[in-house]
Structures are given as structure tokens and as C-alpha cells.
Amino acid sequence: xxxxxxxxxxxxxxxxLTDCSGHTFKIFMNDQELWSxxxxxxxxxxxxxxxxxxxxxxxxxxxxxxxxEELHSLVAASGADRLCHPCGGQCCFGGKHHxxxxxxxxxxxxxxxxxxxxxxxxxxxxxGGNGCLMPPAFRPRTCIVFLCEPVLERxxxxxxxxxxxxxxxxxxxxxxxxxxxxxxxxxxxxxxxxRTAARRGSLIDTAAIHKE
Numbered sequence: 001x002x003x004x005x006x007x008x009x010x011x012x013x014x015x016x017l018t019d020c021s022g023h024t025f026k027i028f029m030n031d032q033e034l035w036s037x038x039x040x041x042x043x044x045x046x047x048x049x050x051x052x053x054x055x056x057x058x059x060x061x062x063x064x065x066x067x068x069e070e071l072h073s074l075v076a077a078s079g080a081d082r083l084c085h086p087c088g089g090q091c092c093f094g095g096k097h098h099x100x101x102x103x104x105x106x107x108x109x110x111x112x113x114x115x116x117x118x119x120x121x122x123x124x125x126x127x128g129g130n131g132c133l134m135p136p137a138f139r140p141r142t143c144i145v146f147l148c149e150p151v152l153e154r155x156x157x158x159x160x161x162x163x164x165x166x167x168x169x170x171x172x173x174x175x176x177x178x179x180x181x182x183x184x185x186x187x188x189x190x191x192x193x194x195r196t197a198a199r200r201g202s203l204i205d206t207a208a209i210h211k212e
Contacts, residue, residue, distance in 0.1 A: 031190060041204070042204065045209055057109055061109045071170075078159065083151055091146055098126075099189045101187070102174060102177050103138065103139075104189060174186070183204060
């Protein structure tokens with residue numbers, strides 16, 4: 001929906017958008033529309049990436065996925081599933097802003113099928129009847145590194161050291177990808193998409209993805 005400035009819509013006439021020149025207008029999009037717009041932009045950006053950027057991004061995102069898989073395996077080995085399933089995803093509340101541009105880009109770079117979020121869900125749009133809609137390797141960094149106290153108590157000291165190492169590695173990798181793409185690695189995909197739509201900008205700087 002476009003909010004036009006006063007006087008643009010005249011009786012018996014259509015809205016004359018040319019009269020908006022020099023004025024501010026807002027485009028309102030719901031979460032599903034923002035998600036679709038972001039996915040479209042990221043897909044277009046990925047197809048336009050210069051080969052060296054594709055190669056570097058793919059390698060970094062493979063490392064990200066491997067770190068996340070290892071983190072998930074360490075936590076699962078502690079028997080955390082027996083706590084998480086009855087809990088019903090209480091740690092997932094407010095999770096819609098956890099997905100970043102980098103997280104969605106990983107699906108394209110690694111050839112994984114992109115899930116369909118449900119933004120009317122009461123807890124998290126990425127949570128289905130059988131748990132998270134995202135495989136562990138593709139879950140947001142915020143989600144994969146979060147451990148509640150009951151789960152953390154089940155993990156031995158050597159396991160905690162491994163978790164700390166993997167979390168540090170993930171932070172470094174996200175930082176490297178953010179620097180490569182000239183984006184904030186932790187910014188919410190939906191919030192960035194909303195700001196981008198308002199100023200008719202791009203989620204990813206074209207200069208960053210075209211560099212050789």
C-alpha cells in the first residue's frame with residue numbers, strides 16, 4: 001500500500017504519482033511480502049555474483065553449515081531432545097527476526113530447499129508441528145548457539161569448551177561474510193527488507209558481488 005502526499009489524489013482523477021516528486025511516501029508490506037521480496041532480491045543477487053565471489057561465499061557458507069552441524073550434534077549427544085520436545089519451543093518466541101540475509105543466502109549457495117515460513121504461527125514462523133522448519137546446518141546463528149540452563153547442565157566441561165570454540169568460529173565466519181558482502185551479518189532479514197523497500201534500495205550491494 002502506498003500512502004500518497006496530500007493533493008495528489010484529485011476528485012475524478014487517478015492518483016498522479018508524478019506529483020509525489022520531492023515528497024516522502026511509505027510502502028507497507030506484511031511479513032510474508034517482506035520475506036518474498038527479500039528472497040527474490042537475494043536470489044537475483046546470487047545469480048549475478050562474480051565467480052570469485054561465488055567461490056569464496058560457498059566455501060565460507062560450507063564452513064558455517066559444518067560448525068552448526070557440529071554444535072547441534074554436541075547438544076543432541078547430551079540428551080537435550082528429551083528436554084526440548086516437551087518444552088514446545090519456548091526459546092523460539094520472537095524468533096522471526098533471527099533469520100539474516102546470510103542465513104537465507106546459505107540455502108542458495110549450498111543448494112538446499114528453502115522452507116516456507118508461517119507468519120501467523122503463535123510462537124515462531126519457522127516452527128512447525130515437528131519442530132524447526134530449518135535443518136540444523138541452516139538455522140540462524142542466534143538459534144543454534146542458544147542453550148538454556150537445563151540443557152547446559154547436561155553438557156560436560158569438554159563439551160562446553162567445544163561449544164565455545166564453535167561459537168567463536170561462527171562469529172568469525174559471519175563477520176567474514178558480512179565484510180565480503182558489505183552487510184551487517186547479524187541484522188534481521190525482515191527488518192533489513194523493510195528498510196530497503198522504504199528507500200527502494202538493495203539488500204546486497206551490487207558492487208560487492210560484482211568485484212573480481
